[in-house]
Amino acid sequence: MLDIKFIRAEPALVQAGAAKKRIAVDVDAILALDKQVRELGVVIDDMRSRQKSASKRIGEAPAAERPRLAEEQKREKAALQEQEREHSALQARLRELLLRVPNVPAAEVPEGRDDSENVEVKRWGTPRSFDFEPRDHIALGELHDWIDVERGARIAGSRNYFLKGDLSLLEGAVLRFALDRMVAKGFLPMSVPTLVRSDVMVGTGYFPGGVEQAYRCDERDDLCLVGTAEVPVTAYHQDEILDGQSLPRKYVAWSSCYRREAGTYGKDTRGLYRVHQFQKVEQVIVDVADPARSLAHHHDIVRNAEEVLEAFELPYRVVNVCGGDLGAPQVQKFDIETWMPSRRAYGETHSASRFHEYQARRLNLRYRDPEGVVRVCHTLNNTVAASARMLIALLENHQEADGSVRLPAALRPYMGGRERIGAR
RNA sequence: GGAGAGAUGGCUGAGUGGCCGAUAGCGCCGGCUUGCUAAGCCGGUGUACUCCGCAAGGGGUACCGAGGGUUCGAAUCCCUCUCUCUCCGCCA
Incomplete structure (x- = not known):
C-alpha cells in the first residue's frame, strides 16, 4: 500500500506507475474520496470535542440539573x-481502493506488456547439446519410478504428484543445500506456519488481487494456505516497531507452498512444472526505508540464488521483469530462469522482488531510526530453491544416455556421497 | 472438547462509571551532583489521523486484545469473538 500522503503529493507519478504496470486505477477519484473523508473527519472531531466537554459539565453539575442536560446531549449524540x-x-471504501493501488515501478523497470517483453540482463552457462535423445523429467521419472502423477491425481486431483525413492531424497538434498548456504551467509533459518489468516495475505499484498490463486479454508476458519514462505516470514513482525539497530533482519525459511493455479487450465499440464504443492526455500530481508540499501539487497538476493544454480551446474539467465508482467506490490522484480531441455527454453525458477514500503505499510511493520522517528520498513524476498522446478532442471540437464542422472558435486554430500542416481 | 483465570504503554504492574492517554516501578533519553564507575537528584519519554503555524511548536480526535452495546459520559458495566495461562479429556 502506498502512503496516502505520497499519493496526494505525487498523483501523476502514481497514475503513470499504474499505467506502466497495465493496472487500471483512478487516482483522481481516490484523492476526491480522501478529501471527503478528511473534511468529514474534521467535522466529527469537532462534534466529539463538544460532546466530551458537555459530558464533563454534566458530571460537575448539581444532580438536579443533570437529567435536563443529559436530554440535550442525547440529541447531539444522534447527529454525531x-x-x-x-x-x-x-473510510472503508477508501481503504478498499488504496489496497488496489499498485506500487510505483522503478525507472529501471522496462516498458512492456507481458513476459515476452522482459529484458535479459545476464546469462550463465551454456545449455548442453546432447549426443543422444534426451528424456524429459517425466520419462526419467517413469523409468526409475521416481514420479507418480497418476496416483497424485487420484489422491488429490490434477497437478498433484508423489516423489519416490532417490528423487524424494534429491528434493530434500536440494532444499537442505539451499538452506545451509543461506545460513552460512548469516540468514536466520525459520520454520513457519503455512496456514495464515487472510489479513496476512492482505498485508503481504497477495489479497485482494490474488484471492483466486490461494487455497482458503471454509468459513469455520479464516485461514489460507500460503503460496510461499515469504508470507509468514514477512508478516512475522506485523504491527511491531523494531529497533532500527537490529536491521536488516535476514531470514530464510523452508516451507510447503500451495497454489491453486486458477486460470491455467491446459497450460504446462505435463509434468512437475506447474503444480499445486511444492517445497521451497525462501529468503526474506526486512530493512530500513532506504532505497539504496534496498537496491543493494536486491542485487545480493539475486546473487544468492545464482550461486545455488552455479553450484548445481545449471545454465540460467536473469531477466528484468517488464512493467506489464510486474505484480502490483513490486518496485522491481528479477526472475531467474533455468534451462530446461524438455521446454527447449529457460523456465522460471526464482523470483526476486523488492517492495520498498508496500508490504510493510500494509503489515504495519515499522522501526525506530537513530533520531527516534518511527518509519515504515522496506522488505524484499527471493527464492533460494524451489523443489519441483529445480528437480526438473537437475534431472533433465544432468541426465546421461542410460537414463542415470549425474549429481553435481555440491549435492553429493547430501546424497550419501553418491555421484549419480538412477544407475542401472 | 469440558472447567476456570486472564489480556492495560518498551517491560512489570495499579486502576470497577466523570478528577484516566491512563498511578507507580523498571528501562530509555537529557541535565545536575561526582577523581572514574556505581548510587543519588531533577526533567523528559506511546502511536495514528487531523487542524493551525515558514518553522520551533501548539490545538483537536482516536486508541487500555478485537468488534458491537448500555450511558450525557466506559480501561471500568453488558454481549460476541480472538488469543494466553491453569486443570481435565483426547491426540501427533
Whole structure:
C-alpha cells in the first residue's frame, strides 16, 4: 500500500506507475474520496470535542440539573452517530481502493506488456547439446519410478504428484543445500506456519488481487494456505516497531507452498512444472526505508540464488521483469530462469522482488531510526530453491544416455556421497 | 472438547462509571551532583489521523486484545469473538 500522503503529493507519478504496470486505477477519484473523508473527519472531531466537554459539565453539575442536560446531549449524540456511520463507510471504501493501488515501478523497470517483453540482463552457462535423445523429467521419472502423477491425481486431483525413492531424497538434498548456504551467509533459518489468516495475505499484498490463486479454508476458519514462505516470514513482525539497530533482519525459511493455479487450465499440464504443492526455500530481508540499501539487497538476493544454480551446474539467465508482467506490490522484480531441455527454453525458477514500503505499510511493520522517528520498513524476498522446478532442471540437464542422472558435486554430500542416481 | 483465570504503554504492574492517554516501578533519553564507575537528584519519554503555524511548536480526535452495546459520559458495566495461562479429556 502506498502512503496516502505520497499519493496526494505525487498523483501523476502514481497514475503513470499504474499505467506502466497495465493496472487500471483512478487516482483522481481516490484523492476526491480522501478529501471527503478528511473534511468529514474534521467535522466529527469537532462534534466529539463538544460532546466530551458537555459530558464533563454534566458530571460537575448539581444532580438536579443533570437529567435536563443529559436530554440535550442525547440529541447531539444522534447527529454525531449519523456522521460517524457515513465517515466509516467512506473510510472503508477508501481503504478498499488504496489496497488496489499498485506500487510505483522503478525507472529501471522496462516498458512492456507481458513476459515476452522482459529484458535479459545476464546469462550463465551454456545449455548442453546432447549426443543422444534426451528424456524429459517425466520419462526419467517413469523409468526409475521416481514420479507418480497418476496416483497424485487420484489422491488429490490434477497437478498433484508423489516423489519416490532417490528423487524424494534429491528434493530434500536440494532444499537442505539451499538452506545451509543461506545460513552460512548469516540468514536466520525459520520454520513457519503455512496456514495464515487472510489479513496476512492482505498485508503481504497477495489479497485482494490474488484471492483466486490461494487455497482458503471454509468459513469455520479464516485461514489460507500460503503460496510461499515469504508470507509468514514477512508478516512475522506485523504491527511491531523494531529497533532500527537490529536491521536488516535476514531470514530464510523452508516451507510447503500451495497454489491453486486458477486460470491455467491446459497450460504446462505435463509434468512437475506447474503444480499445486511444492517445497521451497525462501529468503526474506526486512530493512530500513532506504532505497539504496534496498537496491543493494536486491542485487545480493539475486546473487544468492545464482550461486545455488552455479553450484548445481545449471545454465540460467536473469531477466528484468517488464512493467506489464510486474505484480502490483513490486518496485522491481528479477526472475531467474533455468534451462530446461524438455521446454527447449529457460523456465522460471526464482523470483526476486523488492517492495520498498508496500508490504510493510500494509503489515504495519515499522522501526525506530537513530533520531527516534518511527518509519515504515522496506522488505524484499527471493527464492533460494524451489523443489519441483529445480528437480526438473537437475534431472533433465544432468541426465546421461542410460537414463542415470549425474549429481553435481555440491549435492553429493547430501546424497550419501553418491555421484549419480538412477544407475542401472 | 469440558472447567476456570486472564489480556492495560518498551517491560512489570495499579486502576470497577466523570478528577484516566491512563498511578507507580523498571528501562530509555537529557541535565545536575561526582577523581572514574556505581548510587543519588531533577526533567523528559506511546502511536495514528487531523487542524493551525515558514518553522520551533501548539490545538483537536482516536486508541487500555478485537468488534458491537448500555450511558450525557466506559480501561471500568453488558454481549460476541480472538488469543494466553491453569486443570481435565483426547491426540501427533
